Amino acid sequence: MERRTRTRQGVLALFLAGGILITGCGAGGTVSETSADRGVAGSGGPAGGEQPPAAPSAVPGQEEDAAGRAEDGAARESAAPDYLSTFALDVDTASYGYARRTLGDGQLPAAGTVRPEEFVNSFRQGYERPKGNGFSVNVDGARPGVASDWSLVRVGLATKAASDAGDRPPAALTFVVDISGSMSEPGRLDLAKTSLGVLADELRDDDSVSLVTFSGEAETRLPMTRLQGNRTRVRDAIEEMEPADSTNVAAGVQQGYEEAVEGHRKGATNRVVLLSDALANTGETDADAILERIGDAREEYGITLFGVGVGSDYGDALMERLTNKGDGNTTYIADETQARKVFVDQLPAHVELRARDAKAQVAFDRETVKQFRLIGYExxxxxxxxxxxxxxxxxxxxxxxxxxxxxxxxxxxxxSGRVATATVRWLDPRTRTAHEETGSVETGAIDGKLWDGAAPRLQVTAVAAYFADTLRGGDLPGTPSLGQLASRARKLASSTEDSSVEKLATAIEQADRIRNGGGDEPPGGEGEGELG
Structure with missing residues (x-):
């Protein structure tokens, strides 16, 4: 089989010329999004600017916003609290997958790797789907405690399900595979090879793939190649991968994008797929320096980056920052079952795009809302x-x-009245035409009891969010104990007949045992609010 090691020149100049630094990334801690302290996600600062990790704030119920304290109109006007919450959409799920892996190994995940939105987005929601290629906007909610004046409000956005695989545009996929020494452990390179082998069988004849590996240096194992008549060649390139030494993520990403640019197909979905434990230890190990190399490929060629994490030791923050900058998303696989789910069951969502540069903005009504906090999305x-x-x-x-x-x-x-109006804005992936869709919710729609009568999928969402917030030491009002959350998850798994909810219950039970074994009392127990 033909091999060629590239010198990583020429196209490198194209990437470096833009000098584009990271935006919209960085792992932060728990941040209180109330109108008392900062008001919204992102207000008061440059878009996507990095924020230093923040310590968990006080319980929001102990604070009041400026408008709530002011009695006269002049004071309210001068305080001018911000009632908007704006964020970029995120469909990543790697944080939850890695947390499950870590808990299964008998350890609590580091707080900085826990992102509540990725826990929540790991579960089916049951939203109504749009008829066209845009979004549906669903807004609902409930009260977690009978005596609480806090409610949970769920803003749900959904795209139309994938059509038949034959209807999607062809794909041009560049696989960048980590073959460093750390990938030799079971569940890493072996799992990556299995995943790619499955994918090679599932792709269409008119799809194309290239393969780049990296350890201390990067090597092109297979230039962009059509699957038709070449599946054996592709499988051979995959099977020949063997672990080497150090981890030069920068070299792999750089050469992968060079291959993606050289093999770019007009009218196709062009994507780089990075499979790695993201434990960079050679060459550039800083995300900003690595990201400088991919900005222009995103802007000029529309090449997106999909990150697949593996390994018990996993560079979660680096992988997430890379994919955020590369207009993609991340997932995490720990076994062949998850690999098949990602590369077979979810393949259309990973290859095709419904929306680019999608953002959401939620406007809360200042006449009805005293405080609010966005859970996650920091x-x-x-x-x-x-x-x-x-x-x-x-x-x-x-x-x-x-x-x-x-x-x-x-x-x-x-x-009484309007609580919030949610608007999603996105660009058509092909025409770059902007579109918007809006939904709203009234006070009566969020006044029911969460644990007694609310939609089961809303309850699953709440359990996942409370679990994530507890793992990172948060302070959400109304948070049940881990034992209570596990019990709720078990009942929901039975009522929904959903194995993923069963696995959520297992993960919560594991976290509860670990916490209790260490003599720590899990935060956010019954004192935060009654269960209805």
């Missing part, structure tokens, strides 16, 4: 004024995807 914030600026990076969403944003909302006493 590193996907967008300045409110940039919502309709289509040059500002958003998120990429494929067919059949759902995106959920969950808010803790405190209503004003006796409030």
């Amino acid at each position: 590193n996907r914030k967008v300045a409110d004024d940039d919502f309709r600026d289509d040059s500002v990076d958003g998120g990429e969403v494929g067919p059949g995807h759902t995106v959920t944003a969950l808010y803790a909302v405190r209503l004003r006493e006796g409030a």
Whole structure:
């Protein structure tokens, strides 16, 4: 089989010329999104600017916003609290997958690797799908405690499910595979090879693939090659991969994008797929320096990056930042079952796009809402004024995807009427035409009891969000104990007949045992609110 090691020149100049640095990335801690402290996701700062990790804030119920304290109109006007929440859409799920792997190994995940939105987006939501190629906007909610004045508000966005695989555009996929020494452990390179072998069988004859490997240096194992008549050649290239030494992620990403540019197919979905434990230890190990190399490929050629994480030790932050900048998403696989789910069952959503640079903006009504907090999305914030600026990076969403944003909302006493209006804006992947869709929710629609009568999928969403917030030491009002969450998850698994909810219950039970074994009391117990 033909092999060639490329010198990584020529196209490198193209990537470096733009000098584009990372935007919209960086792992942050728990941030209180109330109108008392900062008001919204992203307001008051440049779009996508990096924020230092923040310590968990005080319980929102202990604070009041400026408008709530002011009694006269002049004071309210001068305080001018921000009632907008704006963020880039995110369909990543790697944080939840890696947390499950870590808990299965008998350890709690590091707080910085826990992103609640990725826990929530790992589960089916049951949203109504749009008839066209845009989004449906679904808004609902419930009260987690009978005596609580806080409610959970769920903003759900959904795209139309994938059509027959033959209807999608052809794909030009560049696989960048980590073959460093750390990938020799079971469940890493072996799993990557299995995944790619499955994928080679599932792709169409008119799809194309190339293969780049990296350890201390990067090597092109297979230039862009049509599958028709070449499947044996592709499988041979995959099987010949063997672990080497160090991990030069920068070299792999750089050469992968060079291959993707050289093999670019007009009218096709051009994507780089990075399979790695993302533990960079050679060459550029800083995400910003690596990301400088891919900015122009995204802008000029529309090449997106899909990250697949593997390994018990996993560079979660680096992988997420790379895919955020590369207009893609991340997932995590720990076994062959998950690999098949990603590369076979979800393949259309990973190859095709329904929307580019998608953003959401939720406007809360100041007459009914006293405080609110967006749960998660800390590193996907967008300045409110940039919502309709289509040059500002958003998120990429494929067919059949759902995106959920969950808010803790405190209503004003006796409030009645509109609570929030949610708007999603996105660009058509082919024409770059901007579109918007809107939905809203009233006070009566979020006043029911979460644990007694609310839609089962809303309850699953709440369990996943509370679980994530507890793991990272958060302070959401109304958070049940881990034991209570596990019990809720078990009941929901039975009522929904959903094996993924059963696995959620197992993960919560594992976390509870680990916490109790260490003598720690899980935060956010019954003192935060009764179960209805």
